[in-house]
Amino acid sequence: MITLFSFALVVCASSLHAEAQDSGSRTKVYANRGDNITLPCRLEGQSSLFGNRIKWAKLEDDSSETNVLISMGPHKKTYGNFQNRVYLLEVDDNDATLVITDLELNDYGTYICEIINGMNDKIVEVDLELQGVVFPYSPRLGRYNLNFQDAETACLEQDAVVASFEQLYGEWRNGMDWCNAGWLNDGTVKYPITKPREPCGGMRTSAGLRNYGRRDKSNSRYDVFCFTAxxxxxxxxxxxxxxxxxxxxxxxxxxxxxxxxxxxxxxxxxxxxxxxxxxxxxxxxxxxxxxxxxxxxxxxxxxxxxxxxxxxxxxxxxxxxxxxxxxx
The missing domain is CATH 3.10.100.10 (Mannose-Binding Protein A, subunit A)
Structure with a gap:
């Protein structure tokens, strides 16, 4: 099994306002929208004569991967929304550090770096978190009128994206209490309660995130929790x-x-x-x-x-x- 490694944050631009925290198993990089940051990745030891094959990908909510950058020697290709915004730092032959410029809301998430060099390979995971705020949203039509696609559109129209579980959980820990259920970006529906009460799960339940589980994205209708930075x-x-x-x-x-x-x-x-x-x-x-x-x-x-x-x-x-x- 390939071992997972985590590293400290490397600063690459004067406009960077970010910090990294090591949680033991992986590094979390905190940054602001618009920042330029680096996601570190490095192969230790001697490089082979054939050079490194480097792949950076972003882990999506359904556990699939979206390619960010692939490098094979002098040949490099960037993908999707990352085109013209990412490149490799390449301070030496073993350096696969990724630079992302002008961070956007959708850049939040987990990034995976894979380096292959002859018989040596390595995988690095880095969590990128944007400093921001989660807010509940319902449209003019009123409560519980959004399917998942409507929820995505509603957040985008308000300079936001659909929030993740981690983002809503962090807001709940900071005291968010809201009794209307809303979509999250993984297709689940939840709502945060800090003061248990009868209309919101009952007096005998503990504080926490109330969970409706995964719902039908086309036919189920709720509010949405949006995230902006x-x-x-x-x-x-x-x-x-x-x-x-x-x-x-x-x-x-x-x-x-x-x-x-x-x-x-x-x-x-x-x-x-x-x-x-x-x-x-x-x-x-x-x-x-x-x-x-x-x-x-x-x-x-x-x-x-x-x-x-x-x-x-x-x-x-x-x-x-x-x-x-x-x-x-």
């Missing part, structure tokens, strides 16, 4: 002399050189930047929300949260607007 732009509340309807909100952001913000933007600004504003504002999906990081009277007095007002009539002139200006 650090912003690559500026999120802000656009002060106006009067309240706006939805169409006015969209056009007001455009006139300011921005776009109306998405739900993922407001959660990232709230959780990762501490954004706090006690003004309800329109977002791109037609919902109205406001972020509170400092609980106070009349502004989420009991907890820090992104407060959800609802999906009001888009013709109502009752709210402000949150805008997002991407980096040039």
């Amino acid at each position: 650090s912003l690559k732009g500026r999120f802000y509340y656009l002060i106006q002399p009067k309240k706006l309807n939805f169409d006015e909100a969209v056009n007001t952001c455009k006139r300011d050189g921005a776009e109306i913000a998405k739900v993922g933007h407001i959660y990232a600004a709230w959780k990762l930047q501490g954004y706090d504003r006690c003004d309800a504002g329109w977002l791109a999906d037609g919902s109205v929300r406001y972020p509170i990081s400092r609980p106070r009277k009349n502004c989420s007095p009991t907890e820090a949260a992104v407060r959800f007002v609802g999906f009001p009539d888009k013709k109502q002139k009752l709210y402000g607007v949150y805008c997002y200006k991407p980096q040039p």
Whole structure:
């Protein structure tokens, strides 16, 4: 059996903001969206005259592998969304370290490096985790209206991806409590409970992730847990002399050189930047929300949260607007 090895993180770019933690059996690399990082892989000992065959792949939720890069001597090929974003560091003949540039949300996951050199071979596994936030999402239609494909689309439209079990588990450990079941990226349905109660699994059950198991991706309908990461732009509340309807909100952001913000933007600004504003504002999906990081009277007095007002009539002139200006 091939032995699994894990290594510390190697920094390759000045823009890198990441750290690695060794859990004993493998290394976890933590980074932010937009970072350039390295995933280390190295063959120890003497290289043969025939050179190394190197394969990097990403492990998917169904245990299949998606090719990232394959190298055979001077011949190298990159695949899919990784084209023009990955290359080998190659500090010497035994180095198979992978560089990934401009990290994206979907880059999260486990990467496998395989090196073959004559009779020598080696497999390295590295977990790449993005710093971010998980948030529950349901559309204007209301609770439990998304099949799995709808859930993927809903998250993408809000600058997010469907969250993984590990991401939801981490959010639960940080205190997330939500009584509506939602899709995760492996096709299972779960919800996090920190305060057991009758409508949410019963008083006698322990805190944890309630599990509905794998569901029919086409016919089963639930909410979804989305994951987003650090912003690559500026999120802000656009002060106006009067309240706006939805169409006015969209056009007001455009006139300011921005776009109306998405739900993922407001959660990232709230959780990762501490954004706090006690003004309800329109977002791109037609919902109205406001972020509170400092609980106070009349502004989420009991907890820090992104407060959800609802999906009001888009013709109502009752709210402000949150805008997002991407980096040039």
